[in-house]
Amino acid sequence: GENVEQHPSTLSVQEGDSAVIKCTYSDSASNYFPWYKQELGKGPQLIIDIRSNVGEKKDQRIAVTLNKTAKHFSLHITETQPEDSAVYFCAASGSGGYQKVTFGTGTKLQVIP
């Protein structure tokens, strides 16, 4: 089955700096890679996703890159703000109807004002 590894487990940045979270996956058949933000006591919220036919996607301060050859993908948050503090999960999934989503282990991001 799919195995997703995520690094780092914790990340502290100064407000305004950039944050980068990296993930690797094992199943070359995976072609959908969502990122979720989870605040304390709440469910995960989809913040951005990328599909295998795209190498990079950007949405305001958030960007995701995908390298299918190397089987890794990354989340980039620029100009971080205190409200970006949360746990971020990467995930990988196949396509063609519903497929199991395999989550990474999570990264706790702390943005220091």
Next chain:
Amino acid sequence: GAVVSQHPSRVICKSGTSVKIECRSLDFQATTMFWYRQFPKQSLMLMATSNEGSKATYEQGVEKDKFLINHASLTLSTLTVTSAHPEDSSFYICSAYTGGSYNEQFFGPGTRLTVL
């Protein structure tokens, strides 16, 4: 985005009792819903896949007789934790598949279960 709700948000029960958690897709029909369990400071672990009108598919190691899943309609799935014990205390989260060509799932807000 698609909205998924869960009820209750928090429940405390005595050991040996059963607890039912509801998951609803509010603005779309979900043929497939997923149930996850999350222990403190850990990732989400898939428990089962729930398909409308058919039996749920459980992940390895998840007791189907303990975690009863019913998906009676396209907007509602329920998880019943039977004969709950303190080790069942956890954060239970559902998600719903929107039916797109990629596996886009939207998550509910979660239910905190505490078994005394």
